[in-house]
Amino acid sequence: MRTLTLIALTALLAVVVARAGPGRDKAERKPGAAAGRKRVDPDAMTDAEGEEFEKVRDMNLTDEQFEDYEKETEESGGAREKRQDVSIGNGCEVIGTVVHEIMHALGVFHFQSRYDRDSYVSIEMTYVTADRQNNFVKYTSTQTVNYTPYEYGSTMHYSANSFVSQSGAISIWPSDQDYVFTMGNRIVSFYDIKLVNSHYACTCASGATCVNGGERNPKNCAQCLCPMGYGGTTCSTRPAGCGSALTATTAWQTTLIQAGVDSQTLRNDFTLCTSWVSAPAGKTLQFNITGNxxxxxxxxxxxxxxxxxxxxxxxAASPRHCCSNTFNKVISSTNNPTPLIAYNRYYITQFQVTYRYV
Incomplete structure (x- = not known):
């Protein structure tokens, strides 16, 4: 079991926000809505405390070093709240899981607990034992605040078969069933980052002009935070790295997109590979996953x-595909270009995709 301080965890989330490539939301707690869970009050942080956070983040302290630092600060008259520990179990170090727990510490509920969840998912308790049904509680609009649209791809969303007692059973059905394999993913979504930035008033009054859904980065307002699939200073270019720019025609063409590394060690973060497929203005792109x-x-x-x-x-995240159930079906898109994003954290994965425009 690994225990990290709230300052260390918040620093990690700040790094995630700065990277921001993979960008679901959640219901956020209003002050006092959940007894026993400590909240951070952004309005209570002084300039001096903000400077201290920046200093501590850059020191990369271990828990033991932080305890010594905290003691020295208190002995020298420094005022600060006590730390909040978050425990990360062995085998749970994937970055999306760590961020999931950080977001709980920052006051975020699970996505399927939002008060508007019934418009987006159906909860099925038939195969969920009574002692696990509390995981599907729905909060009210007086208890929570929704800062973003509903996000099936949030790292705060449970998977379709969460807590079921029978193999093959489903506990969460998405209204848009294209998302049945997307829920429960542990890629940090754009809306995850936006949710925290909105709640803690991390915004830019002016700065870069962002496109493709991007928003100004509170850490550098001259640059944009980009949804997954977009990159560059203003989110106007394909993300750097593998992938290619493809041009569709009226005839089906085939591309092979690959992500991963040649190692059978499970990694804690994802490698991404993004291709863009373009078509003439006004045309609809069509895709079909024909091999993997x-x-x-x-x-x-x-x-x-x-x-x-x-x-x-x-x-928002679009539906993600890793099972044959969603292969060999035509998927249409009016986004031009349309990003194809392969992600992987174990060995190497390849997808064969055909594409054209109509």
Whole structure:
């Protein structure tokens, strides 16, 4: 079991926010809404405390070093709240799981607990034992605040088969069933980051002009935080790294998109590979996943998958694919270009995709 301080965890989240490539939301707690869980009050942080946070983050202290630092600060008259520990169990170090727990410490509920969840998911308790049904509680609008649209791809969302007692059973059905394998994914979404930035008033009054759903980065307002699939200073370019720029025609063409590294060690973070497919203005792109290599089919697509960014909300995750159930079906998109995003944290995954425009 690993225990990290709230300052260390918040620093980690700050790093995630700065990286921001993979960008679901959640219901956020209003002050006092959940007894026993400590909240951070952004309005209570003084300039001096903000400077201290920056200093401590850059020191990269171990827990023992932080305890010594905290003691010295208190003995020298420094005023600060006590730390809040978050425990990360062995085997749970994947970055999305760590951020999931950080977000709980920052006051965020699970996504499927939002008061508007019934418009987006159906909860099925038939195969969930009574002692586990508390995990599906729905909060009210007086208890929580929704800062973003509903996000199936949030790292705060449970998977479709969470807490079921029978193999093959489902506990959460998405209204848009294209998302059945997306829920429970542990890629940090754009809306995850936006949610925290909104709640803690981390915004920019002016700065970069962002496109493709991007928003100004509170750490550098001259640059944009980009949804997954977009990159560059203003989110106007394909993310750096593997992938290619493809041009569709009226005839089906085939591309092979690959992500991962040649090692059979499970990694704590994802490698991404993004291709863009373009068409003439006003045309609809069509895609079909016709082949795959070393995908692990599982709800949440936690090890690898392919996202074809076909939904209108570019900030949100589009459905992710890692199971044959969603292969060999035509997927349409009016996003031009449409990003194809392969992700992986175990070995190497390949997807064969055909594409054209109509």
């Amino acid at each position: 290599f070393t995908t692990q089919c599982q709800y949440g697509c936690p090890f690898n998958g392919l996202e074809i960014k076909n939904k209108a909300d570019l900030k």
